[in-house]
Amino acid sequence: MSLRFSLMGPVRGWRDDEEIDLGPRQQRAVLAALLLNNGVRLSNDQLIGMVWDDPRPSAVMALRTYMYKLRKAIPELDLKSKDGGYTLHAELFDDCRGEPFEGLSSTYFEAQRVRIANERLQCREALLERELDVLDLQKHVAAFPLRERPRALLMQALYRDGRQAEALEQFHEVRSLLNEQLGLEPGPDLRATHARILKGDVLLSRRLEQLPPALPDFTGRTAEVAQALRALPQTVGITGMHGSGKTALALHVAHLAKRHYPDGHLFVGGDDVAGALLRAVGVENPAGDKAALWREKARGRRFLVVVDDVRDPAQIADLHTPGSALILTSVRRWNELPGVHWLKIAGLTEAEANQLFRQVLDPARADAEADVTDVVLKRISYLPNPIRVLGGKLAGRPHWTVAMLLAQMERETTLGDAIPSDCRAVLAPMIKAAAQLTDQERHLLQCFSRRDADVIDVCEAAEMSGGDPGAIEFLLEALADVHLIEPLVLGRYRLPHFVRMYFGWRVPALTS
Structure with a gap:
């Protein structure tokens, strides 16, 4: 069972995938104050000062009542009381949606809004610097036209794409805005970027992008995705039977995490993993101790590497480098590899399997035969790869019912060698x-x-x-x-x- 909270928008909490009723506004404010100071002991007076700008004498009793109700609503919450104060330990996540602490209006929360907004803006611009995507930078500059750092990044990104004139136009535009609205000239970083573009000496580095696209219908695995993201950059290993979706999970996690690894995103497999990595970074015909050579090439850089279908632990035993991350998939769990955070996956849950089946097939067709659909999905142990094959087969046969598919599956158990190609795909x-x-x-x-x-x-x-x-x-x-x-x-x-x-x-x- 997992417990998590969000402070973006209204204060909210979830137990697994079920949202928790956190009570009235002031009770949520008490919880928000504790979450903002995760792991720090807050006295009664401190909490009251955070929640109420002009507290009445009854605030002490109100605080105790809210604490009692929070413990009752979330009994597993690690909320400790000691020496007239409270300490909370909980998992927070930022889904970047909405204004923080929506509906909470004390001076404390107003100040925290400003702080968090500034931190989120800085994080966003750090991400934009790593990605250098022209469209994303244009949107950000339009939203914050007077910020000089993203404007300089946009100039670099345009220059990298061969759009030198547009890059220089950005400088003249922001210079006019700064003069008109603030009476200022562009700062030294922006002027330096402008000068480098005029001289043509902007350092261009194209990041390695080898990740296959993530599956658009990726379903479930919420807990595993969260565990993998928390574990990175520690090596993450994903193990499970054939057809369980190990590669799909690895790619899903990689695409979520890749912004933290600006030097390249690599996808390799086969019997010569180190050689494949070296060839990806431009080493032709690598020889000798390839793992050592890879570590030398990767030193001081931040790569995200997915190694698919590891069959021999010696392939990847010495490839991890500080700052970079490895995600492995393997049918077997290689316990002899040190420092690997292993995740074992099998079939989806029944609900997730139905959700995936309905994404591949018309939901109305699946819902019309819900009981038969459950039987079909159970027969294949809710494994995502066979689910996609069966759903795709039905989608290509608009006049078939799910019951017809089940009947064919039952007949095929007696066909011996003469199993049709679509059944072989399921199997x-x-x-x-x-x-x-x-x-x-x-x-x-x-x-x-x-x-x-x-x-x-x-x-x-x-x-x-x-x-x-x-x-x-x-x-x-x-x-x-x-x-x-x-x-x-x-x-x-x-x-x-x-x-x-x-x-x-x-x-x-x-x-x-």
Whole structure:
């Protein structure tokens, strides 16, 4: 369960995805004052002075009442009372929407609004400096025409795009505005930018942009995205079975975080990760200790690197550099890699799976057969990649119902080698996983899949497969490492529905 609060717009709080009723305006003001001083002890007098400009004697009792109601509304809130004061520890996020503390009007909150507005403006301009996007800079300059730093950045961005005349026009425009409205001349930074453009010696550096686009229908994974963003620039590893959406999550996080890494955003894979990174930064035919050479090239720079489908931890063991960030995807969790913040993902939640299916397919068609849709999604363990394939198949067959799709899925369990290409696309994660198993692992999964129970222990697995319990435990652990079964307590494992469906078919051509 996660608890988070926002001070942008009205003071709001959420428990997971459900918004919490934080009570009347003054009660929200008390909470806002505590959140603004996260982790700092505030005395009763300090809190009262923040919330009320002209407090009455009854303010002390009102404060106690609000504290009681906040504890009751949010019992898990870390709100501590000691020596006539209060301390709160909570997670805040800034969604950059609206004016801070909307509806709160004390002198304290007015001063905080000014402070936060200035900080947000500075952060926005720092981001604009890293991105140097002409359109974004033009919008910002239009909103704040007298600010010189973003005007200088716009001049640089226009010059970089080969628009020297427009860049110089920006200087003359802001100079006129400053003269007319403030009686001032442009400052030294703006004049220096103007002089460099006239001389043609503006240093241009094109940032490496190799990230594939994020999925427009990316759905769910709210907690995992938040954990990954908090962990960066520590290396983040995303692990899960084939088809669980590891790459989609990695790219989604990378696009959210890339503004913090101005020197380049790289996407690599394969067996020579260090070599691919070196080639991306202009090192042709790299040889020798490639990891050491990469660290030398990346020293003092801030790269964001996504390494997709890591199959050998030695590939990336020595690639992390201070200031840069690595996001890894791998079916296996490589515990031997130090300093990695691992995230394990599986299928989406039932609600998220339905949401994704409705994005791919016409929502009205999915809603008309909600019960059948639930059955279809459960059969594929709510995995996002098969959901997209099935939703796309139905979208291309406007006269089909979801029930027809389910009937076809059931018939295909008896077709053996003659499985249609669209079904193979749905099964692609399992086909890929099966190809990487040993004969013993595949046989054990087939035995497990034909049982009525979803959960099995080592002794039951040994009995049904005819193997030695000690050896069977190693096989079960190997299958758990690639997420084809889910470890519960020691010696007990659960089989996901999608894995059961596939390996219970006994389709030799697909599992060879």
